[in-house]
Amino acid sequence: MNTHVASTGNPLLRVEGLAISHGAVPITTPLSIAVERGETIAIVGESGSGKSLTARAIAGILPPGINATGTVTLDGIPLMRLAETELRRIRGFRVSMLMQDPFTMLNPLMRGGDHIDEMLRGRPEFASRAPRAAEVKRRLAEVGIVEEDVARRMPFQLSGGMCQRVALAAALARDPELLIADEPSTALDVTTQAEIIRLLRRIQRERHMSLILITHNLRLAFSTCERIYVLYAGSLLEVGDAAAVERQPFHPYTLGLLLSEPPADIRVPRLVAIRGSVPQAADVVGRCGFADRCDWAKQICRAGKPPLVARDIGRLTACVRQDEIQGELDALRTAALCAAPATPRRDETEGALVRIDALVKTFDGPRGHPIRAVKHVSLRIMPGESVGLVGESGSGKTTLGRCLVGLETPTAGDIRIDGIAAADFGAMAKADRARVRRTIQMIFQDPYSTLNPRHSVGQALSEALRASAGAASAATPERIAALLADVGLSAAYATRRPASLSGGERQRVAIARALAVKPAILVCDEPVSALDVSVQAQVLNLFKRLQAEHGLSYLFITHDLAVVRQIAERIYVLYLGEIVEEGPTERVIGDPQHPYTRRLVESIPRSANQHAP
Structure with missing residues (x-):
């Protein structure tokens, strides 16, 4: 199966048949990725899709107990065959990673500049302190930090955006050929996000460095990357040129991700939300992992694992029904992006709440x-x-x-x-x-x-109902079930604890609890x-x-x-x-x-x- 879309035949990074597992339990199915020299690609998907573990497998830093098979080749070097001592000479020097949370990436006991200084010490030209100090200053300036005292500050004294800039400078200090950025802007404010992404793109172009961007945000991927790999439940569902995928997604999941993003240019009557949540790869072996959430799924989708095949020049999709349903996908997108009617102006002479x-x-x-x-x-x-x-x-x-x-x-x-x-x-x-x-x-x-965390959902809602009505009789199973139904959850959730819920389910419970007092x-x-x-x-x-x-x-x-x-x-x-x-x-x-x-x-x-x- 050829997944090396638009490859020159000699990419900087070639990943083939990479499969990740926890013991005998699969986390990702065999997948293949290629990154050309100076190219930017995105690996896109929701939480639980396997994006971050794929990135860690490429860099050779999987957590204990997690295993990978397949091949990862960097400029002809088979990374997965190297001993750890040999990998250390690659990691940081030729391949580097930038993590989502800059506060966990930086050592809280080290000053900002020391993180960069530490990465420079292995190079002969920076053997003494004075050249290293000058280089630290230059590297900080490259990521937009010109304040002299930042190098002397501890991470807790820096903003999230400043920490991410310091972390980026440290990741680039050994001049890697490939940078893997795992959700590098997700934990930041919208303006700081934009600054970090612009900074990444500028440095990538100036250095002609390859970049893998891991993100759940398709619009960010479209604005930043040349090619897109869409990952879901451990399997690749769509691969292609970013502009082509944006213009016409071939897989229902890709379209669902795109339409779930609130459009910035118009207000829509209702967002097209994908129902349900991402399954574990082990639970969808031998069938389309997206079938249970897909409005176009038929028996053929569940009869076997759909292969990732070419459907256009440089375009791959794992939807076996793509030819049949493409017109419906396009029509849904057109309908979903129709603007909502203008909201009538309110009479603000009435009493404000x-x-x-x-x-x-x-x-x-x-x-x-x-x-x-x-x-x-x-x-x-x-x-x-x-x-x-x-x-x-x-x-x-x-x-x-x-x-x-x-x-x-x-x-x-x-x-x-x-x-x-x-x-x-x-x-x-x-x-x-x-x-x-x-x-x-x-x-x-x-x-x-x-x-x-020690209380069930039912207990949390019971407390809110009693606070509202002032009597234990108000917190009946029927009232609790009605509150849960109001936020789209079944009565069975009353027996569950917060730790067993997804983030979206927890937020629905929090909304139900607030609604208990009829605010x-x-x-x-x-x-x-x-x-x-x-x-x-x-x-x-x-x-x-x-x-x-x-x-x-x-x-x-x-x-x-x-x-x-x-x-x-x-x-x-x-x-x-x-x-x-x-x-x-x-x-x-x-x-x-x-x-x-x-x-x-x-x-x-x-x-x-x-x-x-």
Whole structure:
């Protein structure tokens, strides 16, 4: 099976029949990849697809107990036949890795510059300290760091973006021919993501270095890479030129990934979400791994493992029905990307459900210097309205949300929720406090940290129901089942514990718990940013449905303008604690007036085929 699309016959990296397993349990089926000199490819798929383990197998750093078979050849050298001592002379020097979380990639006990210094010591020209120090400075400048003191700072003293730049400089210090970047921007803010990806591409072109980008984000892959490998449940489902795959996906899974991504240029009535979740490779041996989630699956898809075969020049797909269903795939894409009707302007003379006036929140900073996280912010949320609060980390978004639900007390300013003064929960009358807590609930970014791991889902919902009704009789199995049904889960989930749930299932449980008190407004703090793109689409559709059915209001806190465009009618843009722009969503994103808003819009990944909204 030839998977070396558009190969010159002498690629820098050739992977053939690479299969990864845990003992006798398969994690990936045999797959083949080729990377030309100076080429950028992407390996794309959801969590659990095998992307990161494939990258680690190529670099020869699989975890203990995980085994790989097949061949990995770098410039003619069979890496999997080398002893560990020989691999160490390849790893870092010819092949290097950049991990997702820069804080775990850097040694917390070493200064930033020392990570680069350590990588330079094996080279004769940097045997003494002075040349190494000069080279560290040059390497930091290459990744956009010109501040003299960064080399002397510890990782905890650096931002996530700065840590990732230092980690990149260290990964490049030995001038590798191939860099494997495993989700290098996922843990970062949208503007920092864009900066890191632009930096990676610039350095890759200047050095004529090969790059493998591991990502779950198809749009990021399209904007960055020349070829795409789509991996699902350990098997390759589609391979091809990035522009061609973007123009017309051949596999239903590729199309599902693409349509799950919220479009930045339009608001759609509903995202096309892939139902279910990624299975284990061991559970779909001998059949199409995507069949259980595919609307076009037939018996032929389950009768055997579909081979990855050529369907066009430089295009491979593992869909046995591609010729039959391509017209339907194309029609679905056209229909899914039709803009939703314009949201009618609300009459803002009616009473606001939430009023925030001149809110200030100051924290004690180091050496007695106060930090003003929120600066004179005023905001309105009308009944049944969805409002977006947009900004990067450190802008004050979460602090504002926590002030609304009483987890922080503002330093100054006024908050009114359903007409009740709610700036200081501690000073409120007991009845008013109880009423406000029933009116407003908060959903957090990480649902696992908000659920007691020792309690079942049913126990968590029972507590919320009792808090709402004040009686144990309110928490009946029927009420719990109704709450679960409201968020798309079966009654059987009541007996399960958080550890047995996927990220999307945990977030649904967190939403059900918030709904138990029948709130009028939900404060949603980055509720989909930690989820896979297909699960993100499912949860965003759920938020839309719940708003329509229950008349809910939302304060939707996010850094992602593509997400907020799908959910919010109005947007407030927060920068360094201040509102710098506000207005209807379509106007703010379509015609941003403030330089910061423009920067957020420009940070949305786009391929050469796309234009800014």
